[in-house]
Amino acid sequence: MNKIAATVDNFGRAILENIEEMGRILILFLSVLAWMARPPLKLRLIFKQMEFVGVKSIFVVVLTGTFTGMVMALQGYYGFRMFNAESLVGSTVALGMTRELGPVLTALMVTARAGSAMAAELGTMRVTEQIDALYVMAANPVKHLIVPRVIAGVIMLPALTIVSDFMGILGGYFVGVPVLGINSGAFINNINKLVDLGDIYNGLIKAAFFGLILSVVGCYKGFNTTGGAEGVGKATTEAVVLAAISILISDYFLTAIMF
Amino acid sequence: MFSISTEAKVGLFVLVALIILGYMSFRVGESGFGVKKGYQVNVVFDNAAGLERDASVQIAGVEVGRVEGISLKDGQALVTLRVLPSVRLEKDVEAKIKSYGILGDKYVDIVPGTEGEAYIVAGGDITRTERQADIDKLLSKLGYIAADVLEVTASLKKVVGSVEGEANLKAIIENTRSITENLDRIVTQNDEKLNLMIANLGEASTEMRKAFAALNSVVRKIDSGEGTIGQLVENKDAFDNLNQTLASLRDITDKINEGKGTIGKLINDEETVDNLNEGLKSIDKSMEGIEQYISKAEQFKTFLSYRGEYLFDSSEGKGYFDLTIRPNEDKFYLLGVVADPRGRRTVTDTTVGGTTTRTEKRERDELLFTAQIGKRFKDIALRGGIFESTGGVGIDYFAFDDSLQLTFEAFDFNSDKNAHLKAYAEYRFLKHIYLSAGWDDFISNEGRESPFVGFSIKFEDEDLKYLLGSVPIPN
Amino acid sequence: MFLTRNTQPVTRKYMIKLVDIHKSFGQQKVLDGLNLDIEDGKTTVIIGGSGGGKSVLLKHIIGLLKPDSGQVFVDDIDIASLNDKGLNEVRKKFGMLFQEAALFDSMNVMGNVAFPLREHTRKKEKEIREIVRERLKAVGLLGVENKMPSELSGGMRKRVGLARAIAMHPQIVLFDEPTTGLDPVMTEAINELIVETQKNFDLTCVVISHDVQSIFTVGHKIAMLYKGRIIEYGTPEKIKMSSNPVLRQFLSGSLEGPISVI
Structure with a gap:
């Protein structure tokens, strides 16, 4: 009986802790908003983060985007061939990339690359007392460390997503037209006809949300690191897992709200 | 070595991303067909169902423009087209709404007019339209036809399909054959008799003509009052009797009208009518009551909301979890809990030997409660009750279809602060x-004053069902 | 009715006053009714065993931690009741040298030392560079402005940390175990530097340390923290003469005595 009670107890505590953590992340987000509204913004720091989050992620994003588009074209081709509708492959790839895969895959790649780095960096700063040093020098760490990262995430994710969308469609084209022999005119015309501006823009709005999530979660985990080098490692792992889960869950709700 | 600054790299990347976005938007967007290129032409269709903005305008399958707008004009659809300047339309062109295949999108097809006619100027009208074979109409007609065919085949099946029916049919066919056989035999065997019969018939008709002439003379006799029937028809007395009967009948109805007799009273009495009317009214009223009850039930709504606030000056967050119950439009109850990490602070002064020491106690992470009653007057709502576990009042002002809310609250009227x-x-x-x-x-x-920013999520119970329950199908 | 300011005599002797501080982390009581006055313009050394709450005490002085109950007066302001805005104003009076120096990895030495100046003053870049050079000279380091912290030795990092702590010419400088992890020669050098700096900049210094050798070199006043309270306080001479068994054991480094070593 005691064992059962203990299990229930632990389960309840785990849920409460999760809810509490969500609340703390939200508070961190609000404090970021608050500090964003207070000039001066550290432009140099923002640019540095934008370079790190954006420019340095181009390669992975181009790679994932291109190959995703290629795979979609290949898979779609086998499906559509059964209905003699091969020319729909182009619009399927384009819709899939702009609405879902572009934003989500980009966000996941950037989470793995930059979100983890944010957690590790801030975690190291926490355990080596650099964050305390900021407080002591009357400089708010949220303003100096987190705001630039969040701004970089929110701006660079849509930019990367555009690249990913474009490369995905391009990849789909190269598999579809020269390799599988779909008529190029039909391929492109179907994209023009079936893809809306709204599909692209909503995908970009999603991407901005994902950028917000991965940077806030990464910063939160790093900022609240305890326990030395091991703690930094733990924070990094947790940041990636939590950010990835949050991105996928919020994707559902964003889709439900937007489309 | 050549090196690029951080700012330049970021700038370049954002620029490239924007160019790609611009290119993609250009390819898929409405701007693909020169936004303001071309001239406007109006055309009125009886029905523009399925036609959408930016639909194609074609001549002989070649795109020459786009549909710019669709609006209602005198119960018909006014469709504005934007046509390429290089394409001139004669005054007698004809416009139709067509579709790509049975399920395809709709487009406007223009049939060229006669050469030599004057051209339509910008802003002019296409006057000739063809009522297109509406696919919906076609389908519904097809439906009717199919239903008829079905009925016929069904009854046929009833007749023919069963074992009995088959046997009957066989019998009928058998009978028919034997009849025709018999007929054949009779005809061949009685050729002479038949001839005679026909001759007899001819004779009979002559006799009949004579009989008709006799009948004619009888009728003439009746007309002139000769014989019994003639007397009956012409007799004045009989006619008077009939008249009298009718008169008394009218008398009765008059009496009824004047309220004489039981039926008359019943019908003519004002009170009766009033009673009747009242009875009907009360039925009406009770119907209204039911209606009101039903609409009230529809108005009853509950909302769940969470709001997080971040207080600038203490760098701390405050969380509100509220349940709003709104039995009808203008009344609501608010229940909730507030998590305030600053907690409540109590200060006590103790004086020992002339020196006052102040001790201060903080109860942190205390949950505070909210319980309020509110009433809404159009754009303003007043609230009163418990705010963060103390008494207070509040006022909300709503604007822009409730998307903006301005709120002022006053509570915790403690004497020493x-x-x-x-x-x-x-x-x-x-x-x-x-x-x-x-x-x-x-x-x-x-020193607890602080600006704050907040973030909240609000769900109506219906929304909650929607978000958590059914998966909305992305269009 | 402001709670945050106390009226006290003008001829005030104390820069920092800790009154009845209680602090626990979960079940563990770290500070248990601690009282301590820190004199203006002097160096006070707080000694005590490892994990005995010295760092926690230091963090209370600068407002990184808030007491469960009790008051911390800095320059007559109760910082325990201040919000962030007020706290930041008070913190501008402080400089702090962290245990591992806590230099910002992402900035070079110049950036580190200039950080508070760039953050809180509107001085011109040229002027800031001048001040940084002056401070680096004061800690005996010149010509390392463009090095990154990872390129410096432990002693150099501490010096840069001290230069950063005194960049704004604060009234109070806190030292969190300044000599931990240094060789004896470097330890002596840092101790000298603390004494010099305190004199030259007319600072109130609070040093926490468990290094017996350093205590008597730098301290004008010494306070012994044990079981969440100050059990002995006085001049180095008085501390040396003390008969308190805890202090005796601590100073002699003996295993015998009231301090239990697990």
């Missing part, structure tokens, strides 16, 4: 998601 005043604005920027900003405790004399 200033009341807790709070003012904020909340704006809905996405469905269910709100951002707010304001000033908390702004006349505090304990």
Whole structure:
């Protein structure tokens, strides 16, 4: 009986802790908003983060985007061939990339690359007392460390997503037209006809949300690191897992709200 | 070595991304067909169902323009087309709405007019339209036909399909054959007799003509009052009797009208009518009551909301979890809990030997409670009750279809410190998601005044069902 | 009715006053009714065993931690009741040298030392560079402005940390175990530097340390923290003469005595 009670107890505590953590992340987000509204913004720091989050992620994003588009074209081709509708492959790839895969895959790649780095960096700063040093020098760490990262995430994710969308469609084209022999005119015309501006823009709005999530979660985990080098490692792992889960869950709700 | 600054790299990347975005938007967007290129032409269709903005305008399958707008004009659809300047339309062109295949999108097809006719000027009208074979109409007609065919085949099946029916049919066919056989035999065997019969018939008709002439003379006799029937028809007395009967009948109805006799009374009495009317009215009223009850039930709504606030000056967050019950449009109850990490602070002074020491106690992470009653007058709602576990009042002003809310609250009227005043604005920027900003405790004399920003999520019970239950199908 | 300011005599002797501080982390009581006055313009050394709450005490002085109950007066302001805005104003009076120096990895030495100046003053870049050079000279380091912290030795990092702590010419400088992890020669050098700096900049210094050798070199006043309270306080001479068994054991480094070593 005691064992059962203990299990229930632990389960309840785990849920409460999760809810509490969500609340703390939200508070961190609000404090970021608050500090964003207070000039001066550290432009140099923002640019540095934008370079790190954006420019340095181009390669992975181009790679994932291109190959995703290629795979979609290949898979779609086998499906559509059964209905003699091969020319729909182009619009399927384009819709899939702009609405879902572009934003989500980009966000996941950037989470793995930059979100983890944010957690590790801030975690190291926490355990080596650099964050305390900021407080002591009357400089708010949220303003100096987190705001630039969040701004970089929110701006660079849509930019990367555009690249990913474009490369995905391009990849789909190269598999579809020269390799599988779909008529190029039909391929492109179907994209023009079936893809809306709204599909692209909503995908970009999603991407901005994902950028917000991965940077806030990464910063939160790093900022609240305890326990030395091991703690930094733990924070990094947790940041990636939590950010990835949050991105996928919020994707559902964003889709439900937007489309 | 050549090196690029951080700013330049970021700038270049953003620029490239924007160019790609611009290119993709150009390819898929409405701007693909020169936005303001071309001239406008109006055309009125009886029915423009399925036609959408930006649909193609074609001549002989070649795109020459786009549909710019569709609006209603005198119960018909006014469709504005934008046509390429290089394409001239004669005054007698004809416009139709067609579709790509049975399920395809609709487009406007223009049939060229006669060469030599004057051209339509910008802003002019295409006057000839063809009522297109509406696919819906076609389908519904097909439906009727199919139903008829079905009925016929069904009854046929009843006749023919069963074992009995088959046997009957066989019997009928058998009979028919034997009849025709018999007929054949009779005809061949009685050729002579038949001839005679026909001759007899001819004779009979001559006789009949004679009989008709006799009948004619009888009728003439009746007409002139000769014989019994003639007398009956012409007799004045009989006619008078009939008249009298009719007169008395009228008398009775007159009496009824005047309210004489039981039936008359019943029908003519004002009171009866009033009673009747009243009875009907009360039925009507009770119907209204039922209606009201039903609409009330429809108005009954509950909302769940969570709001997080971040207080600038103490760098701490405050969480509100509220349940709003709104039995009808203008009344609501608010229940909730507030998590305030600053907690409540109690200060006690103790004087020992002339020196006063002040001890201060903080109860942190205390949950505070909210229980309020509110009433709404159009754009303004007044609230009163328990705010953060103390008494207070509040006022909300709603604007822009409730998407903006301005709120002022006053509570915690403790004697030894200033009341807790709070003012904020909340704006809905996405469905269910709100951002707010304001000033908390702004006349505090304990240094607790602080600007804050907030974020909230609000769900109606229906929305909750929608979000958690059914998966909306992306269009 | 402001709670945050106490009226006290003008001829005030104390820069920092800790009154009845209680602090626990979960079940563990770290500070248990601690009282301590820190004299203006002097160096006070707080000694005590490892994990005995010295760092926690230091963090209370600068407002990184808030007491469960009790008051911390800095320059007559109760910082325990201040919000962030007020706290930041008070913190501008402080400089702090962290245990591992806590230099910002992402900035070079110049950036580190200039950080508070760039953050809180509107001085011109040229002027800031001048001040940084002056401070680096004061800690005996010149010509390392463009090095990154990872390129410096432990002693150099501490010096840069001290230069950063005194960049704004604060009234109070806190030292969190300044000599931990240094060789004896470097330890002596840092101790000298603390004494010099305190004199030259007319600072109130609070040093926490468990290094017996350093205590008597730098301290004008010494306070012994044990079980969440100050059990002995006085001049180095008085501390040396003390008969308190805890202090005796601590100073002699003996295993015998009231301090239990697990």
